[in-house]
Amino acid sequence: MHGSHADFLARIQLGLGFFYLLLAAxxxxxxxxxxxxxxxxxxxxxxxxxxxxxAWLIVGGLFLIVAPFAMMGSPPEFSxxxxxxxxxxxxxxxLTVGSLVxxxxxxxxxxxxxKPPIAWLLLNFSLLAMGxxxxxxxxxxxxxxxxxxPIVGLVYLLGFFTWLATYKAVxxxxxxxxxxxxxxxxxxxxxxxxxxxxYTEMICMVAMTALxxxxxxxxxxxxxxxxxxVKTPNPSKAPWYFLGLQEMLVYYDPWYxxxxxxxxxxxxxxxxxxLDFNKAGNGYYTISQRKFSYIVFQIGFFELWIVLIILGxxxxxxxxxxxxxxxxWDAHKVLAQNNVDLSQYFWGGMLGQGMPKAPAGSGxxxxxxxxxxxxxxxxxxxxxxxxxxxxxxAATVFRGFFAKMGLxxxxxxxxxxxxxxxxxxKMVLRWTVNxxxxxxxxxxxxxx
Amino acid sequence: MSIGETIRNSQIWKSVFRHPMPLDxxxxxxxxxxxxxxxxxxxxxxxxxxxLSYTWCMGGVTFFxxxxxxxxxxxLMFYYRPTLEWAYKDIQDLRDVVxxxxxxxxxxxxxxxxxxxxxxxxxxxxxxxxxxxPREFNWVVGVILLLLTLxxxxxxxxLPWDQLAIWAITVGSNMARATPFLGxxxxxxxxxxxxxxxxxxxxxxxxxxLLGARFVGEETLNRFYxxxxxxxxxxxxxxxxxxxxxxxxxxxxxxxx
Ligand code: HEM
Numbered sequence: 001m002h003g004s005h006a007d008f009l010a011r012i013q014l015g016l017g018f019f020y021l022l023l024a025a026x027x028x029x030x031x032x033x034x035x036x037x038x039x040x041x042x043x044x045x046x047x048x049x050x051x052x053x054x055a056w057l058i059v060g061g062l063f064l065i066v067a068p069f070a071m072m073g074s075p076p077e078f079s080x081x082x083x084x085x086x087x088x089x090x091x092x093x094x095l096t097v098g099s100l101v102x103x104x105x106x107x108x109x110x111x112x113x114x115k116p117p118i119a120w121l122l123l124n125f126s127l128l129a130m131g132x133x134x135x136x137x138x139x140x141x142x143x144x145x146x147x148x149x150p151i152v153g154l155v156y157l158l159g160f161f162t163w164l165a166t167y168k169a170v171x172x173x174x175x176x177x178x179x180x181x182x183x184x185x186x187x188x189x190x191x192x193x194x195x196x197x198x199y200t201e202m203i204c205m206v207a208m209t210a211l212x213x214x215x216x217x218x219x220x221x222x223x224x225x226x227x228x229x230v231k232t233p234n235p236s237k238a239p240w241y242f243l244g245l246q247e248m249l250v251y252y253d254p255w256y257x258x259x260x261x262x263x264x265x266x267x268x269x270x271x272x273x274x275l276d277f278n279k280a281g282n283g284y285y286t287i288s289q290r291k292f293s294y295i296v297f298q299i300g301f302f303e304l305w306i307v308l309i310i311l312g313x314x315x316x317x318x319x320x321x322x323x324x325x326x327x328x329w330d331a332h333k334v335l336a337q338n339n340v341d342l343s344q345y346f347w348g349g350m351l352g353q354g355m356p357k358a359p360a361g362s363g364x365x366x367x368x369x370x371x372x373x374x375x376x377x378x379x380x381x382x383x384x385x386x387x388x389x390x391x392x393x394a395a396t397v398f399r400g401f402f403a404k405m406g407l408x409x410x411x412x413x414x415x416x417x418x419x420x421x422x423x424x425x426k427m428v429l430r431w432t433v434n435x436x437x438x439x440x441x442x443x444x445x446x447x448x
Numbered sequence: 449m450s451i452g453e454t455i456r457n458s459q460i461w462k463s464v465f466r467h468p469m470p471l472d473x474x475x476x477x478x479x480x481x482x483x484x485x486x487x488x489x490x491x492x493x494x495x496x497x498x499x500l501s502y503t504w505c506m507g508g509v510t511f512f513x514x515x516x517x518x519x520x521x522x523x524l525m526f527y528y529r530p531t532l533e534w535a536y537k538d539i540q541d542l543r544d545v546v547x548x549x550x551x552x553x554x555x556x557x558x559x560x561x562x563x564x565x566x567x568x569x570x571x572x573x574x575x576x577x578x579x580x581x582p583r584e585f586n587w588v589v590g591v592i593l594l595l596l597t598l599x600x601x602x603x604x605x606x607l608p609w610d611q612l613a614i615w616a617i618t619v620g621s622n623m624a625r626a627t628p629f630l631g632x633x634x635x636x637x638x639x640x641x642x643x644x645x646x647x648x649x650x651x652x653x654x655x656x657x658l659l660g661a662r663f664v665g666e667e668t669l670n671r672f673y674x675x676x677x678x679x680x681x682x683x684x685x686x687x688x689x690x691x692x693x694x695x696x697x698x699x700x701x702x703x704x705x
Contacts, residue, residue: 147612150560154567161504161568165575168501185704187496193489194476197498204505208512212561216553223543226536227614229663236615239605241563241598246619255634258623269591272574273584281577283702290577297574445626446635 008137009073017071019131020063023124027060030120042117052117059124070131077135078326087324090315093431096424099307103298106166110287114167126159136326142314146222151240151313158306168285182284234318234331243312244305250320251426253437253447268416272297275413277404296417304423339436346377371441378439382448385422390414488692490700497701502576506569511688513562517600518681520555528607530673532666535609559601566597578702586694589687596684603676606669614664617672621664624655631655 031053034040039051069075078086089098106113113119130152134140143152172182191197225231238246248257272293280289287294315322317329340349347355358370372379393414394402402410429435439448455461456469470479480491496502527546528538542552570590573579579587606617629636632653640647650662660667695701 147560150557150564154564157564157568158571161571164501164504165572169575182704184496184502187499188494188703190492191495191498192473192476192480192492193498194470194479194486196495197489197493198486200498200500200505201508204508205512208509208516212516212554212558213550215557215561216550219553219557220543221553221556222610222612223539223608224611227609227611229614229665231611233611233615236619238620239602239616241601242620245623254623254626255628255631259627259631259634266591266595269594270588273579273581273587276580279580282580282705283576283578284704285576294575301571441635444635444638445633 005137006073008140009075009135012134012140013071013073013075016075016131016134017067020067020070020075023127023131024060024063024067027056027063027124031056031060055117056120075135076132078132083136083324083326087327090324091322092311092315092427095311095315096303096307096427100299100303103302107287107295107298110166111170114163114170116167119163119167123159126156133325138328139325142325142329146219147240148313149219151309154306155310158302165285166287169287172284172286173288176286176289182286184284235316235320237312237316240309240313243316244308247308247312247316248423251423251430253445255445256448264416264419268300268420271412271416275405275409275416277409296420300420304420339430339434341437341440342378342381342435343375343440345433345435347374367443371443375439375441378437378448382438386415386418389418488696490696493700494703496703503701504568504572506565506572510562510565510569513558513565514684514688516558517555517562520551520558521677521681523551524555525677530607530669532609532669535607535669539608539610559604562597563601566594570594576702583694583698583702586691586698589691589694593684593687593691596680596687600676600680600684603672603680606664606672607676609669617668618664621655621658621668624658625650625653627654 034056035053039053041049042052042055043050066076088094113122134143142148168183172184176182237243245257245262248261251257252261276290276293278290278293280286314325317323317327318331318333321333321335323329323333343355347353356370356374358367362370390411394410398410398414401413405413426435426438437447439446441447449457466482467478468475470476477491480486480489524542527542529535539552542549573587573590602617602620606613625631625633627634629640630648630653631637632648632650632655634648634653637648637653638646650656656662658668658671659665660671
């Protein structure tokens, strides 16, 4: 596409070289700040005590050595076999399941990875991985699209702020376990808005202005060919912030993925303050005091929104087929899809008979009844899931919740939760047993 | 007397700023009470509530980006005509001909950034539990603001009238075709039948209402232009006023009780 690989590397060498210089500078600034506060020993290596200052000086130095190579067009790269493994690992199944496992890991070990040295090391690793990855033309092609650059920014910002919030929550939770108030409580003396807040705002504005100007000068806004209603691009994608919903179109029909689901999301978000009856954790960072709401929100936000956006933007190519990050977007890639409805499984597979069908010449009422009969397995299953499961939950795992929330609030919360869980549930069913629709009534455009 | 002092002692200056420079405690209080813009804020706040590490200043940054979008948007409107004939050419000219042509960049990247900062702001508000009583209502206002921010971005996406624009909007608005009851391919649309006539067709359904036509065309461009430049910004401005007002009325930025 862009000539040879060497040509491609020549095209990005300047930017990549500066990227590594920046990494070096970043680590050296960290070392400088740590040195100012007085170096502390990190660990011992063969009798030598390595201080924090020394460790980051070395890391920065390594990046500095890499920089000129990158600048001259021979940067370090992922080997083909590593790329192959990453391609395989980033399929929708491993991506979603893997990110869920990663989130569980981060949650359980939040006391460990939020420690500044560990977090800094993780940041270094992720940036290095980024530097290695962009040397692949296919990866660069997609990630470097001007409209996709913000998503890379979003990922790093989310990483940073999640670290910050978790770090503060861990400290607060430790303090509160010892009977101390959260840090926020210790800073409750009043200060004048002028100058304390007004100046902060001023500095934020200047910083933002600078950032926006640099961004605007560095990256030109995209403008493609003039609109043409006959030339359909492949893939046709919605704006990136809706790509989580577009990804849901793989599993659900538009009436659900595009209309009902977003409405439920908006409604569910608005309902949060009225469903969360836990009074603790108001006005300070904490995780231990509100584990349930925290976990639900994190799964909804990261797993069902951010991960799906990343999947939809970076890993979905022509015909909405999946492509690994280092894979070329080949429009001719064909993936066999043989998905089966639940009713087909039931009548055909389990009972070994044909689908119920209204006798020829029957009226619309009769046809309707036959359709209901045909789809009864799915309808019963769905009703059981949404109507029967909540009372069972209320009597068992959520007994305490039910007592505190009352019937209506509990039903709303449990239904919202169940609907949220139904997304990954349907995904898993698709991956494992090729389930297409649980209820399939194409006659009324009602497939679910 | 220095020039600065002369200016500050002039009748004009004093007519605008009704107090001396906010250098001492008294005038730092007075400035907050007498300045229209500053009176958004209280006179004094808890130190914790304005710590960068607590609020991340994300709401503030989002508001700032909204102002950037308003300003650059007005500048873009000077040049842009929402017609099939001109829309694309005007954007091209903005890139190639207009001097200091970074307004389109600022506007587009600002829009992306605003979506991101709105999410981050919501994330922060959630993580500090700031939606809990008495701030439930402000959270709801926030959710509507989030929705409007996304719609602002979505309607703006169409305006350059290039391939990226119309197909993204086509993909997005195709969903409306499947709206239950109100979309011509939505479940339950058969019910809306009057005297044997189908009420919901591709020329009367939710998608048609959104696009002003059966497909993304000139009517859509005009509709989205009006929504993008007038209707949604006005709604956002109103809701922001309520949002900020409620931050104050709910007892300022949240903090441990
Ligand atoms: C256009 C988008 C928005 C703007 C410009 C905005 C602006 C602000 C500002 C300036 C504050 C003051 C504190 C701070 O900076 O964090 C604030 C507070 C708040 N915002 Fe927003 N906001 C927006 C969207 C949202 C959203 C999406 C939500 C939640 C769904 C939300 C919920 C709240 C709540 C509950 C507070 C009070 C927080 C506290 O007292 O700690 N806002 N908002």
